[in-house]
Amino acid sequence: MNHHDIQLDKYGRLKHFLTIDGLDRSLLLDILNHAESFAGVGERAVKKVPLLRGKTIANLFFEPSTRTRTTFELAAKRLSADIINLNIASSATRKGESLLDTLRTLEAMHCDMFVVRHANSGAAHFIASQVAPHVSVINAGDGSHSHPTQAMLDMFTIRMHKKDFSSLRVAIVGDILHSRVARSEIHALSTLGVSEVRVIGPRTLIPKDIHTLGVHVFYDLIAGLEDVDVIVTLRLQRERMRSALLPSEQEYFNLYGLTETKLAAAKPDVIVMHPGPINRGVEIDSHVADGKRSVILQQVSHGIAVRMAIMAMTLGNLAESKPKESDAHSN
Ligand code: CP
Numbered sequence: 001m002n003h004h005d006i007q008l009d010k011y012g013r014l015k016h017f018l019t020i021d022g023l024d025r026s027l028l029l030d031i032l033n034h035a036e037s038f039a040g041v042g043e044r045a046v047k048k049v050p051l052l053r054g055k056t057i058a059n060l061f062f063e064p065s066t067r068t069r070t071t072f073e074l075a076a077k078r079l080s081a082d083i084i085n086l087n088i089a090s091s092a093t094r095k096g097e098s099l100l101d102t103l104r105t106l107e108a109m110h111c112d113m114f115v116v117r118h119a120n121s122g123a124a125h126f127i128a129s130q131v132a133p134h135v136s137v138i139n140a141g142d143g144s145h146s147h148p149t150q151a152m153l154d155m156f157t158i159r160m161h162k163k164d165f166s167s168l169r170v171a172i173v174g175d176i177l178h179s180r181v182a183r184s185e186i187h188a189l190s191t192l193g194v195s196e197v198r199v200i201g202p203r204t205l206i207p208k209d210i211h212t213l214g215v216h217v218f219y220d221l222i223a224g225l226e227d228v229d230v231i232v233t234l235r236l237q238r239e240r241m242r243s244a245l246l247p248s249e250q251e252y253f254n255l256y257g258l259t260e261t262k263l264a265a266a267k268p269d270v271i272v273m274h275p276g277p278i279n280r281g282v283e284i285d286s287h288v289a290d291g292k293r294s295v296i297l298q299q300v301s302h303g304i305a306v307r308m309a310i311m312a313m314t315l316g317n318l319a320e321s322k323p324k325e326s327d328a329h330s331n
Helices: 003-007 025-043 067-078 099-107 123-130 148-162 180-191 221-225 249-256 296-314 325-329
Strands: 056-061 082-086 113-118 136-142 169-173 196-200 216-218 230-233 271-273
Touching (some): 025 148, 025 180, 025 296, 067 113, 067 296, 123 136, 136 296, 216 221
Parallel strands (some): 113 136, 230 271
16 A cells, blocks of 8 residues: 555545645645635634644654644644644653554544654554544654655745746755655645756765656756745755765855855745754855745744644545635646
């Protein structure tokens, strides 16, 4: 069974959200359109809607996280669900309890959803294959495989600034090899029909077979940034590097760090994105990270509305919507 078999129900609706790969354009647009309607909830005096009242959600983060864990928590609270954050470091996992036994224990507490981050690629998919039929699983990042909610909040951010995906040239810069974000973004951008996706980085950090995903590869930053509309900068994933793939961070910054000077190669209205956490002076200069082209903090804010949409859709509390009139031609 592959990931898309398991994440859709027999009517083609989202049951789990594990990977972008295999999801069709109308479903991705549905997520973006629902997120748009949730975006206003955060602006209200009472930041809540009753959509998931009575549902219980467990955040299971086996790897560190700031943005993803907290925005899932806020998203659940804004949907009026009850959410628990299992502190893995002080949980029975430390006493040798297996992942499956932890899951069965939480199921016995009548959880309806698990939000899972794990260092092993495929962990969320494995959990989805094991849970009770009423439970939904959302992948909050698995190894270097997939980070689908990050990709969708990035698509939301791009659509907000650029409107029309079909004319866009997008560059993803940095450690593509270890990046679950890069893989998910490439699938989302291709499905939404952008005109070109480029990956830019040193040879040691670009998978040899990446062209099979339909991207263009650049080893030179300036050449790769020429005329792009969107730049996605990635962190060096030191924790996933098994050997020394880079001479030094300083040399990496000299060649691939995004500075104001290098940014000039892109279109004047380029937006600069980064999933975070950012390492200033390694993959991005502070002037760019905090500059007027940066939408990095907007990405974080959009994470709440997009995760609200995905949680409500997987728990079956949102009807499939018709694509907006404008989606048919522009997106
Ligand atoms: N972008 C992202 O996944 O950040 P966190 O690791 O802080 O969740």
